[in-house]
Amino acid sequence: xxxxxxxxxxxxxxxxxxxxxxxxxxxxxxxxxxxxxxxxxxxxxxxxxxxxxxxxxxxxxxxxxxxxxxxxxxxxxxxxxxxxxxxxxxxxxxxxxxxxxxxxxxxxxxxxxxxxxxxxxxxxxxxxxxxxxxxxxxxxxxxxxxxxxxxxxxxxxxxxxxxxxxxxxxxxxxxxxxxxxxxxxxxxxxxxxxxxxxxxxxxxxxxxxxxxxxxxxxxxxxxxxxxxxxxxxxxxxxxxxxxxxxxxxxxxxxxxxxxxxxxxxxxxxxxxxxxxxxxxxxxxxxxxxxxxxxxxxxxxxxxxxxxxxxxxxxxxxxxxxxxxxxxxxxxxxxxxxxxxxxxxxxxxxxxxxxxxxxxxxxxxxxxxxxxxxxxxxxxxxx
Amino acid sequence: xxxxxxxxxxxxxxxxxxxxxxxxxxxxxxxxxxxxxxxxxxxxxxxxxxxxxxxxxxxxxxxxxxxxxxxxxxxxxxxxxxxxxxxxxxxxxxxxxxxxxxxxxxxxxxxxxxxxxxxxxxxxxxxxxxxxxxxx
Numbered sequence: 001x002x003x004x005x006x007x008x009x010x011x012x013x014x015x016x017x018x019x020x021x022x023x024x025x026x027x028x029x030x031x032x033x034x035x036x037x038x039x040x041x042x043x044x045x046x047x048x049x050x051x052x053x054x055x056x057x058x059x060x061x062x063x064x065x066x067x068x069x070x071x072x073x074x075x076x077x078x079x080x081x082x083x084x085x086x087x088x089x090x091x092x093x094x095x096x097x098x099x100x101x102x103x104x105x106x107x108x109x110x111x112x113x114x115x116x117x118x119x120x121x122x123x124x125x126x127x128x129x130x131x132x133x134x135x136x137x138x139x140x141x142x143x144x145x146x147x148x149x150x151x152x153x154x155x156x157x158x159x160x161x162x163x164x165x166x167x168x169x170x171x172x173x174x175x176x177x178x179x180x181x182x183x184x185x186x187x188x189x190x191x192x193x194x195x196x197x198x199x200x201x202x203x204x205x206x207x208x209x210x211x212x213x214x215x216x217x218x219x220x221x222x223x224x225x226x227x228x229x230x231x232x233x234x235x236x237x238x239x240x241x242x243x244x245x246x247x248x249x250x251x252x253x254x255x256x257x258x259x260x261x262x263x264x265x266x267x268x269x270x271x272x273x274x275x276x277x278x279x280x281x282x283x284x285x286x287x288x289x290x291x292x293x294x295x296x297x298x299x300x301x302x303x304x305x306x307x308x309x310x311x312x313x314x315x316x317x318x319x320x321x322x323x324x325x326x327x328x329x330x331x332x333x334x335x336x337x338x339x340x341x342x343x344x345x346x347x348x349x350x351x352x353x354x355x356x357x358x359x360x361x362x363x364x365x366x367x368x369x370x371x372x373x374x375x376x377x378x379x380x381x382x
Numbered sequence: 383x384x385x386x387x388x389x390x391x392x393x394x395x396x397x398x399x400x401x402x403x404x405x406x407x408x409x410x411x412x413x414x415x416x417x418x419x420x421x422x423x424x425x426x427x428x429x430x431x432x433x434x435x436x437x438x439x440x441x442x443x444x445x446x447x448x449x450x451x452x453x454x455x456x457x458x459x460x461x462x463x464x465x466x467x468x469x470x471x472x473x474x475x476x477x478x479x480x481x482x483x484x485x486x487x488x489x490x491x492x493x494x495x496x497x498x499x500x501x502x503x504x505x506x507x508x509x510x511x512x513x514x515x516x517x518x
Binding site: 117118120126127129130131132133135136139140143144147188189190191192193194202238239240241242244246274369 | 393395398419420421428429446447448449450451452453454455458462464465466468470472473474476477478489500501511
């Protein structure tokens, strides 16, 4: 396996952009990433494009806008993990020696297909036919977690308060207004106990990264290159009633263990994290799965503000999915861009001091019988 | 997969439940390793045998978790209860819940199977299927 570096990243803002279809958002992010990398676009040998609902050939349709035609483009779908699945594809195509300079793109415009409410899921899934949306599934996790560990609605709401506080410092975030526990709990109930503020918003964005091989990094880098220390993608295993619905995901734990092993590091070495907080409860459970704390102790990290800016393991400094937004195919690369900026020391007021190592966790899809569709975990180092 | 049975309503997945002698779900059982799945798959996810059979689940399970859905997809009438019930055969099943007092429902309550409307069809008819309700 060869060393892989991220040379540049680029994103659009996150928000509701019904007038900007995927290829319009995507071209801006791709172009910004190429400029940030400081390379000529023609040097890109292959591109991967993560998306879920953007239709046939979205990667090709997007890259045509900036002259990137001819080279292979692979559209990648892995539910909410599509963006980082695209990053993983880019990483492995370099790591295993097939290419040297690769673009990973993620794009999604949800506003054009959805005015609000839960994400449309596969109606052929029995649970979806029975009325399960993603908020309902996470609500069931929250309900059991609260019962098991005596967690209160106020403690769940604190995840959102932290998220908005971070996003207030991020100019690309969809929700930038700080909030309070009272406001979070008084927003409309979506699926008990999750109120609307505890669910990620419908939104649109694109994000991209340019990666290169270790052999070329010294020659190509115009900014501090960020090394991919570990990168792993897995699918969920069959889940049975031996586990609680609120137990740390075996899929996230397994994938992160692979990434940690590849990096030769452990959870205690992480300075900053971008994780998949699609719903308030998810953040606490992911802490546990990534090994930041023991099972059931996720709530304490929130209570003690250890994952807030200024804490010892800052999680979602960019606002996470709850506040920066969750334009599904773009999300993983929005997370990646935030960690790259953090490791370069470029984010101003939300900078995690002396951040040297960051972790990115994305979880795509969920069914009661399967522990997630796609999980991707990457570890980046300055 | 809905099978129209009369002009009044449709049944969703009639292959997954039976009302006689007592309402119960129909799972898959692997003849090689004995493990159950709901629904029956094409090959056993535990031992990869493809020798699977339909097998009834116990009529009573335990409520592992639930929620009251207040915002949903079109065609679903909110609010409705949605829960996960664990059956002794080792499967966890999700379905809607019918209960007089959804807010007051406690986790780990014993639940049984009933049949009722889960959503509306495109032409406004009820689509019915299996649901859970607290054991009376």
